[in-house]
Amino acid sequence: MTNIDILIIGGGPAGLAAAVGAYEAGARDILILEREEALGGILKQCIHNGFGLHTFKEELTGPEYAQRYIDKVLSYEIPYQLNSMVLDISADKVVTCVSHENGVQQFKAGAIILCMGCRERPRGALGIPGERCAGIFTAGTAQKLVNLEGYMPGKKVVILGSGDIGLIMARRMTFVGAEVLCCVELMPYSSGLKRNIVQCLDDYNIPLYLSHTVVDISGKERVTGVTIAEVDSSLKPVPGTEQYFECDTLLLSVGLLPENELSEMAGVSLSPNTSGAVVDESLQTSVPGIFAAGNVLHVHDLVDFVSQEAELAGKNAALYVSSSEHTGNEPGFRQVVMGNGVNAIVPQKISATPSQDVRMMFRPRAVYKKAQIVASIGDTVLYTKKAKILAPGEMVNFTLSKVSLSSADVNEPLNVMIKEAA
Amino acid sequence: MNKTLTCIGCPMGCLIEVELDEAGNFLSSKGWSCNIGKRYAQEEVTAPVRTVTALVNVTDRTEPLSVKTAAPVPKSSIFDCLSDLRKLKVQAPVHIGDVVTDNVAGTGIAVVATKNIL
Numbered sequence: 001m002t003n004i005d006i007l008i009i010g011g012g013p014a015g016l017a018a019a020v021g022a023y024e025a026g027a028r029d030i031l032i033l034e035r036e037e038a039l040g041g042i043l044k045q046c047i048h049n050g051f052g053l054h055t056f057k058e059e060l061t062g063p064e065y066a067q068r069y070i071d072k073v074l075s076y077e078i079p080y081q082l083n084s085m086v087l088d089i090s091a092d093k094v095v096t097c098v099s100h101e102n103g104v105q106q107f108k109a110g111a112i113i114l115c116m117g118c119r120e121r122p123r124g125a126l127g128i129p130g131e132r133c134a135g136i137f138t139a140g141t142a143q144k145l146v147n148l149e150g151y152m153p154g155k156k157v158v159i160l161g162s163g164d165i166g167l168i169m170a171r172r173m174t175f176v177g178a179e180v181l182c183c184v185e186l187m188p189y190s191s192g193l194k195r196n197i198v199q200c201l202d203d204y205n206i207p208l209y210l211s212h213t214v215v216d217i218s219g220k221e222r223v224t225g226v227t228i229a230e231v232d233s234s235l236k237p238v239p240g241t242e243q244y245f246e247c248d249t250l251l252l253s254v255g256l257l258p259e260n261e262l263s264e265m266a267g268v269s270l271s272p273n274t275s276g277a278v279v280d281e282s283l284q285t286s287v288p289g290i291f292a293a294g295n296v297l298h299v300h301d302l303v304d305f306v307s308q309e310a311e312l313a314g315k316n317a318a319l320y321v322s323s324s325e326h327t328g329n330e331p332g333f334r335q336v337v338m339g340n341g342v343n344a345i346v347p348q349k350i351s352a353t354p355s356q357d358v359r360m361m362f363r364p365r366a367v368y369k370k371a372q373i374v375a376s377i378g379d380t381v382l383y384t385k386k387a388k389i390l391a392p393g394e395m396v397n398f399t400l401s402k403v404s405l406s407s408a409d410v411n412e413p414l415n416v417m418i419k420e421a422a
Numbered sequence: 423m424n425k426t427l428t429c430i431g432c433p434m435g436c437l438i439e440v441e442l443d444e445a446g447n448f449l450s451s452k453g454w455s456c457n458i459g460k461r462y463a464q465e466e467v468t469a470p471v472r473t474v475t476a477l478v479n480v481t482d483r484t485e486p487l488s489v490k491t492a493a494p495v496p497k498s499s500i501f502d503c504l505s506d507l508r509k510l511k512v513q514a515p516v517h518i519g520d521v522v523t524d525n526v527a528g529t530g531i532a533v534v535a536t537k538n539i540l
Binding site (some may be wrong): 044047048049059060061063064067146147148149150175176194195197198199203388389394 | 536
């Protein structure tokens with residue numbers, strides 16, 4: 001068994017930034033474990049531009065953004081191991097990993113940063129009726145086939161779900177010569193970024209059917225068509241509204257699921273709300289010394305925020321291993337309560353006296369116009385901001401000062417809510 | 423005459439209200455929260471442009487090279503750019519920033535690699 005101060009699971013955007021954060025905070029004994037044959041994670045296949053506006057003040061493509069962090073990791077000479085699949089993490093931070101090159105390895109970590117990202121919801125998670133034929137892909141799988149492997153998944157495409165990957169793939173499939181017939185969204189609003197709707201659908205006259213879903217898939221060997229129908233307010237298909245589209249491919253962009261099997265093995269408590277770990281403001285999970293960041297913690301819209309979050313986790317993991325005492329007797333946590341309109345908040349708890357200002361992130365439950373975001377403890381309002389529009393597709397984030405948090409009684413929860421216009 | 427646009431400058435997606443005269447000339451805009459939005463609104467109603475990202479074949483490889491236009495190209499020339507790039511074939515090794523073509527589809531704009539293929 002090898003001892004490592006900081007072990008990072010995953011070499012995607014979160015893992016890379018966590019390594020950089022830990023190194024810059026003084027840690028030197030760091031190892032990144034990555035299961036694929038290259039660093040960069042999902043960014044490798046995201047060849048469109050729009051990454052890095054917040055971090056680098058310029059618009060980069062996914063591979064370019066990833067390379068910036070890879071170059072940093074290389075210049076700091078942070079070790080990483082590719083083609084290495086982590087099989088188990090125990091509560092006392094022993095990590096078991098397997099690879100062709102090294103066989104089975106075990107590491108005893110001082111701190112672990114979980115950066116495993118998320119995966120796409122597949123057809124099986126939706127229960128779409130119809131034939132079980134070829135030609136049904138998740139949007140990310142199609143993206144990998146086209147952008148990394150040089151294969152064309154199909155020629156006439158319907159897309160179910162208007163998440164960002166689906167929108168991006170609508171444009172990509174159009175660019176590589178396919179015909180994209182429509183994009184079908186169950187909800188009355190898109191879960192994708194507005195700029196993607198403009199640039200990926202509107203620019204190419206691809207219709208977006210809101211409040212619609214796929215009710216049947218036809219085709220014996222290969223998809224020959226799909227039937228869509230309108231849904232009512234309880235999301236049930238309305239009989240008589242069916243439309244048939246002849247096509248050979250159905251792409252699914254119907255949500256992402258944080259990949260937390262390893263977190264569960266380590267005994268990390270998960271939030272039913274984010275499907276990620278329950279963390280405090282330092283991004284430490286319920287297991288001391290295990291931190292989480294990026295899409296494994298909660299699904300982000302922007303990689304810039306993944307990087308920021310992961311750098312913070314890296315820094316805090318470095319602080320954790322350098323401080324000698326962990327008595328477990330630290331004063332308790334203030335709970336964070338989700339009020340009206342607030343979903344998937346992170347962090348879910350905050351130390352009594354946080355050592356740094358606290359970044360809060362959440363998703364609005366629905367679309368709110370001319371609303372106000374309010375964070376308060378008892379009668380004391382800590383933060384308020386007016387917003388022209390809030391939507392589930394765009395994560396809200398704001399910062400609370402450590403001073404205002406420290407002065408309130410820790411037993412009183414922090415309430416975050418959206419105040420709707422009267 | 424007014425036109426409402428969604429800014430594509432960044433993920434904020436500001437809703438911008440553009441005022442045009444009867445001939446369709448730009449008069450004013452509001453709703454943007456930075457200069458990118460201000461510029462985008464005027465450009466979008468007069469001469470819309472887009473950065474194009476695409477794939478180029480690499481000799482003896484199945485993995486394609488991802489590329490982008492070094493600057494935004496007129497929206498009307500997107501498909502000309504794509505068909506131009508489809509005819510190209512590059513040799514590995516290629517590095518981020520390497521110029522693949524210096525004038526795509528007669529736009530006068532270069533196309534550069536966005537990944538390393540070694």
